[in-house]
Amino acid sequence: xxxxxxxxxxxxxxxxxxxxxxxxxxxxxxxxxxxxxxxxxxxxxxxxxxxxxxxxxxxxxxxxxxxxxxxxxxxxxxxxxxxxxxxxxxxxxxxxxxxxxxxxxxxxxxxxxxxxxxxxxxxxxxxxxxxxxxxxxxxxxxxxxxxxxxxxxxxxxxxxxxxxxxxxxxxxxxxxxxxxxxxxxxxxxxxxxxxxxxxxxxxxxxxxxx
Amino acid sequence: xxxxxxxxxxxxxxxxxxxxxxxxxxxxxxxxxxxxxxxxxxxxxxxxxxxxxxxxxxxxxxxxxxxxxxxxxxxxxxxxxxxxxxxxxxxxxxxxxxxxxxxxxxxxxxxxxxxxxxxxxxxxxxxxxxxxxxxxxxxxxxxxxxxxxxxxxxxxxxxxxxxxxxxxxxxxxxxxxxxxxxxxxxxxxxxxxxxxxxxxxxxxxxxxxxxxxxxxxxxxxxxxxxxxxxxxxxxxxxxxxxxxxxxxxxxxxxxxxxxxxxxxxxxxxxxxxxxxxxxxxxxxxxxxxxxxxxxxxxxxxxxxxxxxxxxxxxxxxxxxxxxxxxxxxxxxxxxxxxxxxxxxxxxxxxxxxxxxxxxxxxxxxxxxxx
Numbered sequence: 001x002x003x004x005x006x007x008x009x010x011x012x013x014x015x016x017x018x019x020x021x022x023x024x025x026x027x028x029x030x031x032x033x034x035x036x037x038x039x040x041x042x043x044x045x046x047x048x049x050x051x052x053x054x055x056x057x058x059x060x061x062x063x064x065x066x067x068x069x070x071x072x073x074x075x076x077x078x079x080x081x082x083x084x085x086x087x088x089x090x091x092x093x094x095x096x097x098x099x100x101x102x103x104x105x106x107x108x109x110x111x112x113x114x115x116x117x118x119x120x121x122x123x124x125x126x127x128x129x130x131x132x133x134x135x136x137x138x139x140x141x142x143x144x145x146x147x148x149x150x151x152x153x154x155x156x157x158x159x160x161x162x163x164x165x166x167x168x169x170x171x172x173x174x175x176x177x178x179x180x181x182x183x184x185x186x187x188x189x190x191x192x193x194x195x196x197x198x199x200x201x202x203x204x205x206x207x208x209x210x
Numbered sequence: 211x212x213x214x215x216x217x218x219x220x221x222x223x224x225x226x227x228x229x230x231x232x233x234x235x236x237x238x239x240x241x242x243x244x245x246x247x248x249x250x251x252x253x254x255x256x257x258x259x260x261x262x263x264x265x266x267x268x269x270x271x272x273x274x275x276x277x278x279x280x281x282x283x284x285x286x287x288x289x290x291x292x293x294x295x296x297x298x299x300x301x302x303x304x305x306x307x308x309x310x311x312x313x314x315x316x317x318x319x320x321x322x323x324x325x326x327x328x329x330x331x332x333x334x335x336x337x338x339x340x341x342x343x344x345x346x347x348x349x350x351x352x353x354x355x356x357x358x359x360x361x362x363x364x365x366x367x368x369x370x371x372x373x374x375x376x377x378x379x380x381x382x383x384x385x386x387x388x389x390x391x392x393x394x395x396x397x398x399x400x401x402x403x404x405x406x407x408x409x410x411x412x413x414x415x416x417x418x419x420x421x422x423x424x425x426x427x428x429x430x431x432x433x434x435x436x437x438x439x440x441x442x443x444x445x446x447x448x449x450x451x452x453x454x455x456x457x458x459x460x461x462x463x464x465x466x467x468x469x470x471x472x473x474x475x476x477x478x479x480x481x482x483x484x485x486x487x488x489x490x491x492x493x494x495x496x497x498x499x500x501x502x503x504x505x506x507x508x509x510x511x512x513x514x515x516x517x518x519x520x521x522x523x524x525x526x527x528x529x530x531x532x533x534x535x536x537x538x539x540x541x542x543x544x545x546x547x548x549x550x551x552x553x554x555x556x557x558x559x560x561x562x563x564x565x566x567x568x569x570x571x572x573x574x575x576x577x578x579x580x
Contacts, residue, residue, distance in 0.1 A: 045439075078434070088319050091306045095378050099310050103381070104252050111382035112439045112566065115299055116342040121567025124434045130448065132432035133569050134350055137321045137340035144339065148354070155357055157431065157455070 002146075003069075003160065003177035006062025007198035008055050009170035015066035016201060022066065024202060030054040035061060039126045040071040048109055052086050052168050053119045059171035059198075060123045060162055067175035069160060071128050078131025080149050081120040081164040082141040083194060089168070090114055120164060131158045141165050142172065142197060149176040170195035213356035213427045214418035215575065216366070220411035220518045221280040222505045223259035231505070231515060232522040235530040236550055240504050242393040242405050247375055253384055255391045258375050259407025259506025271302040272374030274327055276410040281331045281370070284412065291336040293364050296325050297351035297371035299344060299510045299565075303378050328370055343432065344565030345473070347371065348411070348513035349573050353430040355415040365417050372410035373509035380406055386440065394476030394507070395534040396500035397485070397546035404475040407506020411514030420578040425521065428558075428576040429462065431455025435568030441479055442564055446487035449564060452572035453491045456560070460574040464492045467574070468553060469529045471516035471561040474500020474546070475507050476534070480564060485541040487562075495544040496560075497551050499523075503534025513563045517575070524556045524577050 006015045014024030032046040035054070038061025043049075049057065060079070069077060090113035098106040112118060116135035124133050132152070138144040142165045149161035153176065163174045172194045191197040219227060223241035224234030234241055245258040266275035301324045309316035321340035329338055343350040348371035355367035373379075383389050383406060390403035420426050433455070435448035442448070457464060472484050488498065501515045502508075508515060523529050529551045538546050557577050564570045 078432070087300075088306060088316060091300065091303060091319075091378060092310060092316065094382065095307055095310045098378075098381055098385075102252075103377075106381040106385035108382070108386045108440075111385055114303075114378065114382065115344055115566060117344055117567050117569065118439075121344075121434070121439060121569070124436045124567065125439065128436055130434055130436050130451070132350070132571075133343060133434045133567055134354075134432070135340075135342040137325075137342070138338065151357055151361055151363070155361065157357075157459075 001177060001179065002174055003179060004063050004066025004175040005201055006059045006066055007172045007201050008059045009195040009198040011199055012202060013058060013062065014202060015062040017066045030058045038062065038065060043126050049122060050090065050113060052166065053122055055169060056119050056164060056166040056171040057123050057126060059173040060164055061127060063162055063173035063175045064127060067177060069175065074128045075130040076158055077129050077160040078158050079120045079124055079129055079133050079162040079164060080145045081135050081166065082137060082145050083166045086119060086166060086168065087114060087116040119166065146174060146176060153178050165194040167194050170198055172197045172201065211360055211362060211417045212420045213359040214416050215425045215427055216414045216416045218411060218413040218514065218518055219280065220409060220515055221261055221276050222409040222508065222515055223261060223407055224505060225262060226279065228518040228522065231518055235501060235504050235519060235533060238531050238533055240393045240533050242506050248377055248380060251377065255389055257393060257405050259405060260375055261408055271304045272408060273302055273324065273372045276374060277328060277331065277372055280410045280412065284332055286333055288332060288334065288368060290334055292334055293336045293367050294325065294328060294334055294338040295351045295355050295367060295369045296321065296328060296338065296340045297347040297369060297510045298340065299342060299347055299373050300379060303376045307378055343569050344567055345509050345512055346563035346565045346569045346571040347510035349561060349563045349571040350432055352413055352415065352427065353432065353571060353573060356427040356430065359415055359417045367415050369413045369415065371511040371514045373408060373511055375406060375408045388477060390476060393534055394503050396474035396476045396503050396532050397481050397538055397542040398535050399537050399539040401476045401478060401481060404477050404502065405506040407508045409505060409508035409511035409515055411511050411518065413514060413517065422578055424578045426576050426578060427573065429456040429460025429574035430571065431459065432571045437568055440566055442483040443568060444483060446483045448568055449483065449487040449562060449570040450490055452570040453487060456572040456574045460576065462558060462574060466558045467496055467560045468555045468557060469497040469523060469559050471520040471559060472498050472500050473563050474502055474532065476502055482541060484562065485545065488545060497529040497553060498545040499530050500532045503532055513561065516561045520559050520561060520575060524559060527553055527556045529553055
């Protein structure tokens, strides 16, 4: 069941709690204080975070806030992530830099973003998530992430999971928990892009508050 | 319903097949050698665990060349609807390298292309998913397959794991000063880094009753250190939690574990972290081995190599030596050994993998008895 949703796209950002409550705001750059507030502490490595990593971390932090999972409760929570592009783009950045400098030596701070799980790992460090960190690539990304998160909960492997769908400038993160009074998965209908899903969730939020 | 590890096969620097891997490890000879893959590049070392006689076709990635060789005997033998879990860290990363050099091929690096290639090779048309969890990818994929089978979502699942040698990854590890200038020496007191390798493997996980002799994937757990992007938690809490979680799921106490197929990369921090987790988990030393001094660190495929060796150990009652190990570090004494060891009980084994981002997966495999 969905315990909370956070999103960030060109149209804005916000969080939504299934049983009521939420906030939305305009789209601005993600600041260090905003992330630190959501993380419950300073983001030590904020300057090295790429723009997509900041957007994804913002959505994840908002989902954790929506779910009400405080820092102490996150130790066993994991993160499943999906989405094309970010790691390939980061790999290209790393290799371009390495090639442009005569193939003598690469930059480690760029290399660490060449994995599909790199951004999720940064989120885990910042938000204190000690559960599994996995990237799953499949068709119908968000539904697949939600289904697998649900199965991990059912197997008793984790008490909660974040399902994060992120692209270059948009991210949607759904906190999946086992509590009662939460939204069923089909309330997040299949979309073709995280920005589309974020817009739909934002519109649902607007309808609720109007 | 139990998740049974029905069959597996691997292609590594030791050559084709699990027998080649086992014999290579038992010989205590490393398959790591000088590679000409990065000729002309200013790396200070040229060692790698390259798959021998691998000849990619024109514009073909090394991963595809490995999979073509590995999977040929399996083609047409599986039900078409068998779900596929593909485990890889960077897949066909060569396409990104070529894109930087001017070819319009970057989109080919997307995992969906590699999934399609595997499905075509094996004539599969079921669901395909790529599972990536850094160097714990293949154990994480096997765990995902076991979960699917246990929950009745699939009758059988095929896991295919692969990562090839590439300049991008090689240069990255070199930039982090993570590579040794000699073949890796896991758990050795003089270890000073890892050696990269390449490999591919597959495992078929099926629903079963656990008949005598069958190998059950009886427990698993994945965790994240949430401490550092590249270095493991020096207190080993993440791996410790994964080991405890896997034993709990397997309904087994630490005493049940007969031996351990460790990650054992040969880096100072990883091996120390693992030994700390093992010594905190088990009251007395267990036989531990690592494959990486023989094959190199094969990234996403590493876990399947561990499982392949582990199955031989269970069958033969012998734990292989850790190739490259000459003088075990203090914390590894009585755990990792230079020579192979006969064991009197080989019913339950633990496999562990860890990787960038602080990921850890531990898995318990148990042989059913009558």
